[in-house]
Amino acid sequence: MAGILRPRGQAAKVVPVELFFDLVYVFAITQLSHLLLDHLGAAGAAQTLLLTLAVWWAWMYTTWTTNYLDPDHPTMRLTLAAMMLAGLAMAAALPQAFGPRALWFATAYVVLQVGRSLVVALAARHEPIGHTFRLILGWHVISAVLWVGGAFAGGTAQVVLWVVALAAEYAAPWHGYRLPFLPRATTADWSIDSGHMAERCQLFVILALGESILVTGLTLAGGDHLSVATVAAFAIAFLTSVAMWWVYFDRSAEAAAEKVAESDDTGRLGRSAYTYSHIPIVAGIIVAAVGDELAIAHPLGPISPGTALTVLGGPALFLAGHAVFQRVVFGRVPASRLAAIAVLVVTAPVVLLAPSLVPPLALAGLAAVVVGGAAFWDSRPA
Known part of the structure; x- marks a missing residue:
C-alpha cells in the first residue's frame, strides 16, 4: 500500500x-x-x-x-x-x-x-x-x-x-x-488538512440544499392545479434555500477553514467544527425541505403541528447549528443569529394556538424573511 x-x-x-x-x-x-x-x-x-x-x-x-x-x-x-x-x-x-x-x-x-x-x-x-x-x-x-x-x-x-x-x-x-x-x-x-475537511463539509451542505430544491421542484411538478398560492409557496421555498446558502457560504465557510488551519490542534478544532457542529446544519436543511413540501402542497390550508414545526423548526435548527459552528471556530455568536432563532421559536406556539389564522404560505414567508434577514445582516460591510 x-x-x-x-x-x-x-x-x-x-x-x-x-x-x-x-x-x-x-x-x-x-x-x-x-x-x-x-x-x-x-x-x-x-x-x-x-x-x-x-x-x-x-x-x-x-x-x-x-x-x-x-x-x-x-x-x-x-x-x-x-x-x-x-x-x-x-x-x-x-x-x-x-x-x-x-x-x-x-x-x-x-x-x-x-x-x-x-x-x-x-x-x-x-x-x-x-x-x-x-x-x-x-x-x-x-x-x-x-x-x-x-x-x-x-x-x-x-x-x-x-x-x-x-x-x-x-x-x-x-x-x-x-x-x-x-x-x-x-x-x-489527528492533524487534518482543514481545507479538504471544510470543502467536503461544504459539499455535503450543497447536497442537502440540492435535495431541498429537488423536493420543492417535484412537489410543484406533481400538483394537479398550479394556483397563485402554490407558485408563491414554491418561490418562497426557493428563496429560503438561497438564504440558507448565503448564511453558510457568504463569509464564514472559507474563514473557518483558515481559522482551523491556524490552530495549534487542528484535530480538536476540526472535530468540533465539522464532525459535530455541522449535524444541526444538515438536519435543519432536511427538516426545512419537508416544511417546504407541506407548504407548497397546501399553501392556504390550516396549519397542522407538523407543518408549523417543520416550516419554522428547520430554519431555526439550521441557524442554531451555524451559530454553534461560529462559536466553536470564532469564539462568538452573532446577535443577529440569536434574534432570528428567537423569532422562529416564539412564533411556533403562537401559530399552534391559532392554526386557522395563519396559512402555511404566510408562515413560510415569515421563515424566508427571517433567514434572509440573517443573511443580509451578515453581508453588511464590516
Whole structure:
C-alpha cells in the first residue's frame, strides 16, 4: 500500500471519486426527508433523527479517511466503491429501518464502518494515525454487536440498542477511543488538512440544499392545479434555500477553514467544527425541505403541528447549528443569529394556538424573511 497516505504539508484536493461517492448520500438525504414527511409525529421525528445521525456518521468517517489517505490510490478507489455499495443498501433500507429491513440497514451500516476502518488501520499501520484507526476499528466492532443485535430484537429493544450504539460511537472521539489495555488517542495525532475537511463539509451542505430544491421542484411538478398560492409557496421555498446558502457560504465557510488551519490542534478544532457542529446544519436543511413540501402542497390550508414545526423548526435548527459552528471556530455568536432563532421559536406556539389564522404560505414567508434577514445582516460591510 505504498503511497496511499496523503503527504502532509501540501493542500489536499477533493477529487472526482469523492464526488462520485457523495452521490449515494443524495439518495440517503432524499430517503430521510421522505421518512420524516411520511411520519410527522414524535416517534417518526425521533426515528428520522437517529437514522440521520447514523448516515452522517458513516459519511463523516469517510471524510476523515480521505483526509489522511489518497482517494485516488487504487486501494482507496476500490474501498470507496465498496462503501458506495454498502451506503446504497443502507440508504435503500432507511424507510423501513425500524421495520422489515432493520437487519438490512444494520448490516450495511456495520459493513461500511467496520470495513473502512479495517482498510485504514492496515494501510496506516506504520504511521502515528494508524493507532487511532485501530482504536476506531475496535469501537466499530463493539457497536456492530449492538446494531445487529437490535435488528434481530426488533421493537423497543431495537430502539434502545441502536441508541446505545450510536451514543457510544459519538462519545468515542471525546475520550480518545479509550479501550482496555491500550493507550488512548489524542487530538494531537489527528492533524487534518482543514481545507479538504471544510470543502467536503461544504459539499455535503450543497447536497442537502440540492435535495431541498429537488423536493420543492417535484412537489410543484406533481400538483394537479398550479394556483397563485402554490407558485408563491414554491418561490418562497426557493428563496429560503438561497438564504440558507448565503448564511453558510457568504463569509464564514472559507474563514473557518483558515481559522482551523491556524490552530495549534487542528484535530480538536476540526472535530468540533465539522464532525459535530455541522449535524444541526444538515438536519435543519432536511427538516426545512419537508416544511417546504407541506407548504407548497397546501399553501392556504390550516396549519397542522407538523407543518408549523417543520416550516419554522428547520430554519431555526439550521441557524442554531451555524451559530454553534461560529462559536466553536470564532469564539462568538452573532446577535443577529440569536434574534432570528428567537423569532422562529416564539412564533411556533403562537401559530399552534391559532392554526386557522395563519396559512402555511404566510408562515413560510415569515421563515424566508427571517433567514434572509440573517443573511443580509451578515453581508453588511464590516
